Amino acid sequence: MAMIDTIFEWLDRGAEKSSRRIAQGTGRRSFLTKAGAAMLGGSLLPMLPFDRNFGQAFAQEGASPDGDQTSCDYWRYCALDGNLCNECGGTLNQCPPGSEASKVSWVGTCRNPNDEKDYLVSYNDCCGKATCAGSFCFTSEGERPGYRMGLYNDINWCMANDSKGYHCTVAVLVGLADA
Amino acid sequence: MIKPKLLAASALCCATMLTFPLMAQEAEFVPETFSVKEAIEPGPNIFVGKQEWGGASSIEVYSADDLTNKGNMTAGGIIQLLVAPDGKTAYAQSTFMKRYTYGPIEQVLNVYDVNTLSITKEILLPGKAAMVAAYEPLLAQSADGKFVYVQNATPATSVTVVDVAAGSVVQEVATPGCWGIYPSLEGHSFSSICGDGTFASFDVGTDGAAAEKTISEKIFDADTDPIFIASDRIGSDLAFISYNGNVYLLSDTTGTITSTDKFSITEGQPEGWAPGGYNLLSYNDANGVLFVTMHAEAYDGSHKNASEEIWAYDVAGRKALYQSPAHGLISIKVTDGETPVLFGLNEEEGTVVRYAVDPDARFALKETGSGDGTGFATVVVAGP
Incomplete structure (x- = not known):
């Protein structure tokens, strides 16, 4: 934190x-x-201190080695409030084509049941298009009101983009909580 | 060839335009006139913020007696709403995305005449207003109604001070790390909750242009006992409730927030019950009773879960009164008076629900009706 x-x-x-x-x-x-x-955003993510292996091991949609990534119960989605991008043309960490990656995001801390470690998950919104057809998930583990803005999921995280329309939300692993 | 439907339409058109005298003679038909109703039906109103993220939001107006829909006041996207204490004027902070999803936006403060459901003024805002689920503390007014305060988030937080009569923005007050607007009962100050557990207070002065800031001692712990931003006045105190069910009574009379008292509404009750929702607490002053939406089997992350019960709590006596079954509510508002009525928003049904409150039965609730069409709504306001 x-x-x-x-x-x-x-x-x-x-x-x-x-x-x-x-x-x-x-x-x-x-x-x-x-x-x-x-801010936590697409272009900055490679610089963040997270285990790069996870990007390869778990970002492969369809393989779902660690759970059903289309289910709101999927472990990464523990504080997600939005529509799943990976069900409307995007992936776990990619916005659908033609949308904009949000420049800012909120962060959840979710436990991966496969290794029992807590990960920081950046819930970036994807912006500039009509609401996507992906499942709507609403979970709030560790969520706080706007006085802890970085943990707040009620707000439109497209707010800092040129295009502010909400499209969908990704769940990007950006670090280990204890690191 | 003339198609049958076109023929029929033509005949109707001719009948409408040319044959009224004939019809009147034959059937004594009196044609209706088409107009716009001038004003809403009289009687107390309930206001519900119907929030849309992809189109026009609205403030829906219902009869407090039977929840008949009286019409709406139309706004832009992702609104916050405010109703003046006299119930005659309403406000909405609106976001207009010029192309709905992409490109430039415009944010305004809409001012409405409730009686005619009409926009009387539109005040251009700086474009930083928070686009967020509706909460009462995100759009507030000074005690005298002179200023409306708008919560901003870029995501850095600030408050825009709007002079309503002048129809203009006075200033933007930086409120770093703080969230929510709690106007003082007198003067032109407001307080805000900060992430380090303190409250910041800002006095903008009679012209709205000042920004005298004071910071309280630490009031709460955002890690272990975070408070909801929903609030109500209990006497002159501001009342907040935490995820764990602790009520914080705070005074803002000196210009700096101080703690008056703190008590738990869950202590001594069955395990696992916790407050949940959005604008989730409301206080009836005449009887000194606090109402809160509660859910069972609470867990980390359940704090926005809809209600299973509404708890009534005697604040002066510090004791629980009654736990009424009330399914699916995320926001409530109880009216003033000796025999109050409570209104709640049902998240699942998209309805506003009316409950009679029985002061002779420990303030138990009994559902007496509902109104539909509230959509995604988290704010309900009871007019006078």
């Missing part, structure tokens, strides 16, 4: 400086440019 707290603490400090410049147009754009580099 420390990593998440640090990210959002940093974000809030940045906001404190820029958000007072209301309605000047540049404040938010400038903020997002800076913030985008710090």
Whole structure:
């Protein structure tokens, strides 16, 4: 959790400086440019300290070596609030073609029953298209209200994208909780 | 060849336009006139925020007596809603995505005249307003109604101060790490819950342009006893409830949040019951009774589960009163008065449900009716 707290603490400090410049147009754009580099997003994921083997071992849709990835009970979905991207053209960690990966996300901590380890799961939304046809799942393990924004699943995580329409949600492993 | 359907339509058209006098003579037919009803039916109203993420949301208006739908006030997507205490004016924070899903958006504060279900004003917002499930503390007004406060999230959090009469934004107050808007009972301050367990309070002054900030001592632990953002006033205190069923009574009268008291509504009760839902608690002042949506067999992550019961709790006596079966509710609102009525939103059915409350039976609830068409709704407000 420390990593998440640090990210959002940093974000809030940045906001404190820029958000007072209301309605000047540049404040938010400038903020997002800076913030985008710090948030959990598609382009940043390879740099995060997670076990790369999991990307290979468990991101193969159809093989489902560790459970039914189309079921809301699938272990990665322990705090997911949204429609499953891997049922509408995407994968566990890829948005469907033509959509945008969200620049920000909320994070759950889910236990993998196969190795009994707790993983940080980034629930990125995919944006800019009509709601996808994938199953709607709603779980809230470890979820907190917006005062812990990085753990909050009620909000539209496409909020920082140019296209803010909600399409679907992926569940990307980004780290070990105890790491 | 003229098709039969077209022929029939033509005949009807001609009949409508040319043959009224003849028909009136034969059957004394009086044609109806087509118009717009000027105002809603009189009587107390219940307001429900019907939230849409892909199209127009609305504030549905129901009769408090029998939940007949009186019409709606139409808004943009992903609304937050607010009803003024007099029940005559309503507000919605609306998101208009110009192409529904992609490209630029516009966010406004809609102002409505409830009696005519009409928009009277539209105030352009900075475009940072939170797009989130509806909660009462995410759109609030100052005690005098002069300012409306809008919760922002980019995801960095802030509050936009709107001068309603002027129809303009005054300023954006940075509220880093804090969430929810709890206006003071006097003046122009509001408080907000922060992730480190403190509350921040902001005094924006009579012109709305100031931002004097104070921070409380640590009030709660967001890891071990997180509080819901739903709140109600108990006397002059702000009341919150935690995932574990602890009620926090907080005072904001000094300008800085202080703890008044804390008690549990689950202590001494059967194991496993916990609060769950969205706007999940409501207080009846006349009788000093707090109502909360509760579910059994609670677990980590069940805090938004719909109710199995509604618990009535005597706040002054610190004792449980009654646990009424009430299935599927995620938000409630109890009316003021000696013999209150409680309204709840049923998540599964998409309905608003009316319950009579019996003060002579330890505030047990009895369902007396329901209204449908609420869709995805998490806010219900009872007008005067």
